[in-house]
Amino acid sequence: MMRLHDYWRSGAAYRVRIALNLKGVAYEALSHDLRTGAQRDPSFLAINPQGLVPALEMNDACLTQSLAIIEWLEERHPGVPLLPAYAKSRAIVRGMAQVVCCDIHPLNNLRVLNVLRNDFGADEAAVNDWIAHWIRDGFVALEALIEEHGGQFAFGDTVGLGDCCLVPQVYSAERFEVSLEAFPAIRKVTQNARSVAAFAAAAPERQAGSG
């Protein structure tokens, strides 16, 4: 069985948990407590030299980077597609996913926040302003993209990669008390996705070690 190197509160791991559940792929979750620096333990660096979760370990390989893992799942288990049929549509969905994965999440990752705190003297209020700034910046764009292309979900009426990335980012916005008032389309599709069993089972509060 595949082993997902995980942490309950990790947005990047949450994306992969959703995708694994949507694909119906069984996995064993191994949690690494990011709060205690477990991701920098030599035993974990041997699995992912970047010291980040998620990593998906199987007999003959270990995959890293959530989008790469999800794209591999998409190729390996095409039965429940997370990307639409047409190339142009796929590019739009990947663009939505990358707003989250390339332009919001990396700026708000723990190691970045720790540099702000430790090397640039930012206090918690400044760190929270920084987090909110980048979430809002990305959500303005995502709101427009979902208004144009969305339906019941981020792209059309079928749940997919955009939702796998959006829902964990909304969880992070809620955690840091960023108002979603200005983003009704994001709120609607997130609510719909959260009602899908694969999303509900991947939620942070349902994972081992949460709290």
Ligand SMILES: N[C@@H](CCC(=O)N[C@@H](CS)C(=O)NCC(=O)O)C(=O)O
């Ligand atoms: N681009 C990576 C990001 C992975 C990542 O940043 N993971 C975070 C948790 S969400 C992490 O392990 N952080 C540990 C740290 O910052 O020290 C991906 O999509 O997998």
